[in-house]
Amino acid sequence: MAVQPAGTPCWADAMFTDLEAAKRFYGDVLGWTFGETSSQYGGYTQAYADGKAVAAVVPTVPGREDRSQWCLYFASPDAAATTAKIRENGGEVLTEPMRVSDFGTMVIAREPSGAVFGVWQGDAHEGFEAVATPGAYCWAEVFTRAPEKADAFLSGVFPYRMKEMADGHVDFRLFDLGADPVLGRMRMGEEFPPEVPSHVNVYFTVDDCDAAVARAAEKGAVLRFGPMTSPFGRFAALTDPQGVVFSVIDVTFTEGETPDFEDA
Structure with a gap:
């Protein structure tokens, strides 16, 4: 998979109070199957459509149950530089650039009108393995x-x-x-x-x-x-x-x- 241009939507995940219920729901509605839940990464669980990674679900962090929502990540070749631009343009950085093993680097931010989004500098995990196909x-x-x-x-x-x-x-x-x-x-x-x-x-x-x-x-x-x-x-x-x-x-x-x- 080629490196995507900066600003391309490249991944989506969501936090759920009841992870197993979320897996059942999206499995029934979108036909997703799920990989193993990773305790090393806070219960992060990838979802697959026709064998290709299309999203992920994760348990909510205690005390942040109100943050349950789908988070869309935008590709960046340099997460630190994008973080600086977020601040320069009036956004709020909620999670500083954080390296996730060899998968990549993530940032969570809020734009000035209030919408939360993510930034992803991909490495081993570049993002969606399929788009615009059923379940993706x-x-x-x-x-x-x-x-x-x-x-x-x-x-x-x-x-x-x-x-x-x-x-x-x-x-x-x-x-x-x-x-x-x-x-x-x-x-x-x-x-x-x-x-x-x-x-x-x-x-x-x-x-x-x-x-x-x-x-x-x-x-x-x-x-x-x-x-x-x-x-x-x-x-x-x-x-x-x-x-x-x-x-x-x-x-x-x-x-x-x-x-x-x-x-x-």
Whole structure:
């Protein structure tokens, strides 16, 4: 696997109060299987789709149960340098650059509008072994109540080119690396309860959105939005039984014309 450009989403993990329940839930909904739980790394457990590493789950740290959420990591060739940029652009470093054996170096940070994310300087573990296939990561969007802060921060830390939706009816931007969009940013409106903070919404690929939603609901998830068909696929937003937000998308089921974007 080639080294990915800085700012490329490259990994996702989440903390859960009940790790075994999380494994059962995501195994049923996304078809994941799991590797051995590593006591050396705090119970970190990799998830696999069709034999390829696609995410990880880990027990919550005592006293930090409120931090249960999917954390998206962005690739960096130099975690220390990216950490400096995070601070220079008004972000908060929650976990300083930390070497994880020979796997790589991680950083956890919060952008100025409140969304938590990770930085990963890969070594033996470079990141996702599959994307945009059933069970694997596909896409992510930063949902924020202060888009100006988020936009300035993200484009200051990573070499993104920003594009905004041309019709102006929706405050949504794409962040590109070269010709390929790698991340979206959506302004949170009144449809989001005030207690919902800015966050990164991670999308996992499924081969049938409606069937995945039905499986999730049967296992205790709450449907937040959708299923809805778009030019990018049929998707839905869910909250899992432990309160962790995520989305599912069937990228093969599309409808409508792709909206126009212009340089921001």
